[in-house]
Amino acid sequence: MSVAASLRLFARNRLAAAGGVLLVVVVVIALLAPVLPLADPYAQDTANKFLRPFSDGHLLGTDHLGRDILSRLIWGTRLSLVVGLVASFGAAFFGSTIGIVAGYFGGRVDNWLMRGIDMLMAFPYILLALAIVAALGPGLVNALIAVSVVNIPFFARNIRGVTVTLAHKEFVDAARLAGMTDLRIMTSEILPNVLPVIVIAMSTTVGWMILETAGLSFLGLGSQPPVADLGSMLGEGRNALITDPHASIIPGLMIFVIVMSVNLMGDGIRDALDPRLRSGALTRPMARTTVDRDSVPEPPADPALLDLQDLRTEFRVGKRTLKALSGVTLQVRAGECLGLIGESGSGKSVTALSVMGLVASPPGVIAGGAVRYAGQEVLGAPFSELRKLRGDRISYIFQDPLATLHPLFTVGDQIVEAIQSHHAVPRAEARARALALLEAVRIPNADRRMDDFPHELSGGMRQRVGIAMALVNEPDLIIADEPTTALDVTVQAQILALLDDLRRERDVAILFITHDFGVVAQLCDRIAVMYAGRIVETGPTAEILAAPAHPYTRRLIACVPELGGGRRELHAIPGLPPAVDDLPDGCAFAPRCDKATEACRRGEIALEGFGPSRALRCLHPEIAPEEARA
Amino acid sequence: MTDTLRIRDLDKRFGGGRGLLGFGKEKPSVHAVQSASLDVARGQTLGIVGESGCGKSTLARMIVGLLPPSAGTIEIEGVNYAERAGRDPAAFGKVIQYVFQDPLSSLNPRKTIRQILEAPLKRLHRMPAEQRAARIAEILDAVNLRPEFLDRYPHEFSGGQAQRIGIARALAAAPRILVLDEPVSALDVSVQAQVLNLLSQLREEFDLTYLFISHDLAVVEAVADRVAVMYFGAIVELAPAREIFARPRHHYTALLARSAPVVGRPLAAPEAADAELPDPLNPPPGCAFARRCPAATEICHRTKPPLEDHGTGHHAACHHPAR
Known part of the structure; x- marks a missing residue:
């Protein structure tokens, strides 16, 4: 996750880049205000009031007191930008501090802080801002404080949510054990991880805050005459909206340009920084x-x-x-x-x-x-x-049934839906079939369990529901992807026994995917061993387990600790599997294999028949083909 | 031989307490760990086995001081640390360290490996910069990682490498005891063996004492001297490793051993489908395993069996121990 990559992503977003360019232009002009050959923004000349744009000496005309609009616009933009930025930094600072503290400590601290934030949110925000300004008196600084305070809840809630997940990560526990104090953990462990979220939140709210400040100034509660920000210019021009529209349209356009460019850029920043969007979650x-x-x-x-x-x-x-x-x-x-x-x-x-x-x-x-x-x-x-x-002829069972079952529907309804999406049967009949299936996967009190939601069932029961759903249309083949990996051993044993019974009763084929040799040995007729995207060995389970022919199979089996072996040194395979974007020529296992020769590292090695019922992708098998029988 | 770690009647209840303002009805509580007592001799490995929700991780987090116990003592080399638990993690950090299950989530994604390894040296031992560099080089060598890894970020490493970094961080604190919470269950078997062998080398090299938590009986058997089996928050059996799986006394241990998939053993459901953990909010009065137990009698449903010595250091909490 490099800065360069983020920049590239940002630039790829055309709209965001256009917004960025526009904003840079506006900011540069505003910054250059003191050195630009501008008229004095406060010099009144009532004789020349409401001059039209492009009049002599006043490019954008003059306002109701005959002041140069161009000059006032640039100085006003400068003020609006500063106020918007300072307000958003203020809101971000206080909001994030509250959010991090609440999320990190949790419990009572969290409760008190967030209830306070809730109270702040209970007022309509413009009313709250008005109340704050009313209490503090009108003025730009007070308007800034009001806008900041009003936006604190947005940051506090956002950052608290992120911090809560982070505070329960193991690296925070590790930091505690490394002797860090709570304050240091918050600043050096949590903050760097929430910083992107803060930046995203800021970039999407700066525009909004500029608008709110302009709103307060428009009502005469922000900047006080003769100093003008864009909002007060708009407010002053409003009185002559019909006769001399340019005095209000020009600052209005400027607000529009600034807020739009800030928002476009903010969206771009968000997309570039958010890791989920970066990996293509939006596609x-x-x-x-x-x-x-x-x-x-x-x-x-x-x-x-x-x-x-x-x-x-x-x-x-x-x-x-x-x-x-x-x-x-x-x-x-x-x-x-x-x-x-x-x-x-x-x-x-x-x-x-x-x-x-x-x-x-x-x-x-x-x-x-x-x-x-x-x-x-x-x-x-x-x-x-x-x-x-x-789901009809070929169905799936996945590893985590909590993730595959819909949390808002009862398990009965989900099974019924699986039936009805393939076969036009009345609901009552589908429900009866669902019940029969839940009984078939041995869920106790199946008729009551039908109306339970997934979270009300234990892991083992949920996986039984997953199996019932896979069986619902009497498929010919079930593809089971690590269906027992997330379960405890005692539950795993029950589920495996169930699958074995069901496949014999219903004569259904299973493609069982696993990393566990103990499980395949008990359940499967044949096995296929995969390495780096290829099948390296396949054949009847008993034969392969008794006499593995591929060096990888042999060494992988040796790695698995078996109960009853006592305390001992375990076999390991040195090195790591290759990265799939950089596969070596020849056999992918060669770099880790002790039998590898030059020939193993060249060309394609084919999966060829080995003995009567096996196939192998290896030049130097562990056994001779004649021995390839259990 | 003195015991490096000695815990007595360690207890943890979650929940209870009252509402926001400190009054009102008491909330329901869960007794997550029920008076656990354990001794681990210096240089030994104690395995803790149990299924999810049995309280093994809660027990471990109390022992390293991340979670204050509700009652009981934690003695490390003769000093009671229980008072400081949850309040002064640094005091624990110097004598006991934790290796986490998920190697990647235990490393801060925004810190380099050097920053991660330096933290305990700086904060716990206030070591000056040049000494730190030497110490880090030494530890990195001990866990078989190359020095150029120091300036990389955690996401650039595979699971096995990340777990070595986690182990290196724990070693950097120069602790007497390491608590290993499922250190290999997130790793592939071929890498799992590398890490387990490394751990056993390090135990010799740094004269460490291990608490090894796992759900995998075969792994525990391969590394542990003694094994404690936990069920529903309590230690139900505690015995030398070769004893416990060869001749389990508690029926739950026997069930665990029967359930592990083993090459060459035919598939059979070891128990009925409705066997489930009791409700933690409403625990049964007697033995928590009684409802699943083939040997349960009336007394099992009434009185909780104590953890008793059944000869040669083989403890089991069972009214009708298996022979």
């Missing part, structure tokens, strides 16, 4: 992943239920291309459970999502290969076809 993902491939592979000789052929999924972010999948080929047969195993970043989840075109696009692109469901190509099919398959 709405499309309903399916973009497909951009040169050719479609020939259908396989013996089509299975699901065939992935040389699937290549990429993420195109700016100039970089992250090759998440570089040619994944696998088959899931009807009623079979295939375990797809790999470490984080190996591409196993992307594989799962690519099957039904669920990879977020942009930035995801399927750059090659094919997905065939029962022989029929899915990626090139019309969206309506794909939508019919999703």
Whole structure:
């Protein structure tokens, strides 16, 4: 997150850049006011009042006292800008201080401070500003204080929200243990992290504060004659609006120009600084992943239920291309459970999502290969076809059911919706089917649980609901992406046993994605091991676990500590998996492999048959092909 | 051998208290940790095992002084620190440090690694600049990180590297005890082993005592000398590591051991589907595990079993211990 990158992002936003340029021009002119050859803004000449613009010696004409409007405009702009900026710094300083203190300490401090802020907010803000000015007396400084105070709640609430999340981060605990005092933690740990939010809040409110100050001056409560800011110029010109409109239109236009350029620039700053927007949160993902491939592979000789052929999924972010999948080929047969195993970043989840075109696009692109469901190509099919398959023939179970279930609907309603979106059945019938499913996934008191919201269920129960939803239309294939990783071991054991029973009862195939060898060993018929976006070894579970052929598989299995081994040194694989935007030539595991030779680092190494039922992508297998049997 | 860490009857209740102005009805409270007592001898590793919500992290946060206990004592090398908990974290910081579960969220994203590692040296030990540089170089070498990493920011590191930085920060304070809260559960298995092996080297090198918290029984077994099992806020079993999983006395420990997925063991649900944790706001009077326990009898639902020695330092809180 560099300054240069933020600047580039800002410049890419044309409108914001235009606003920035305009604002710079205005600010430079205002700054240069003392050295510009301007008339005296206070010199009255009642004989020449209300001269039109472009008259001799008065480029923008004169006002009701014959004062030069151009000069007053520039000096007034200067004043308005200073007041707006100072007011917003004041509001930002006090508001952020209150917000950080309230958010950091929490509890009673938070309660008192925020109730105070709430009281401030309970008054309509213009009324509050008027009351403050009335109490302090009219004058620019008092108007500035009023505008500042009125805007404190906005900063305090914003910053408090951010601070609350930060104050519970582990690095704050670590700072405490490193001997830092609360004051130091707030200034050196919290503040740098909320600073972007403060800047964003300021950039979006400066314009607003300039307007509010102008408003108070317009009412005669801000700057006092003869000194004029833009608001009081507007106020003075108002009396002659019909006869001499230029006296009020010119300052009005100036206010418009300043506020608009500030706001445009503020939006640009916000977009450039906000990490969520930077990563493209505003670019709405499309309903399916973009497909951009040169050719479609020939259908396989013996089509299975699901065939992935040389699937290549990429993420195109700016100039970089992250090759998440570089040619994944696998088959899931009807009623079979295939375990797809790999470490984080190996591409196993992307594989799962690519099957039904669920990879977020942009930035995801399927750059090659094919997905065939029962022989029929899915990626090139019309969206309506794909939508019919999703959730009906092929369904998903995700890792975190709390994130995938809608928090505002009861679980019963969500299951009913899943049925009705694919099949026209009456609601009562759909509800009966939902109940039967909840009973099938062994949720106790299913009829009562139907009307519970997701947050009322425990993690294990929620995942059962997730499974029930996946089963709802009697799919042929369930893609389960780490469905038990977020659960406790005792709950995990229950869920795995349930999945195993269900797949046998209902004859449904499962593509089970996990990083846990213990889990695949218990559940899966076959496994496929992934590394850096490729399948490196595949075959029957028992054979691979008993005699792994790829060095990566062997060493990964050795890393897993097993219960009953006692206290010991564990096996580790030195080094790290390669970055997917910089994959080495040849075997991606070669840099970490103790058997790697020159040949491993060149060209493409193919996934080839190994023994009767296995396939392997390695030049120096751990075992001979004849041994590749359990 | 003296005990480096000795805690007695450590208790934590959350909630309770009253409204904003200090009066009104008392709010419901949760008894998160119930009179935990533990001893850890110098140079040993005590594993703490339990599922989410069992109170293991609350216990750990009390031991390092981040959370004031409701009752009980925390003695570190003979000095009681319980009074200072929650008020003077720096006093704790010099003798005990914490390694967090999520390596990335435990490092301030806006500070360089050098700034992160310098904080404890500056604040806890008031070390002058040139001594700091030497000490940081030494620690960085101990955790196998290259010196050029010092001027980078946390987001430039992988999980395994970030966890080493977290460990380095803890070591920089020169503590006697490290509390490791799920230090490897966010890491991939191949990296997990690297970090675990590093931890065991460091224990020897810096003469440290560890409190190792994890939900993964196999990991705990591989690193711990003794293991405490927690359930619903209480320690239910405490025994030498090789004893506890080979011959568990408490039925909950046995269930945990049976539930861990193991290569070559057929899949079977170890218990019925409606087995759930009791409601913390309304705890049962007897043994908290009784409703899930195959050996439960009437007494289990009535009286809470005490943690008793069942021979050779094997403690279990059970009326009907397994044989």
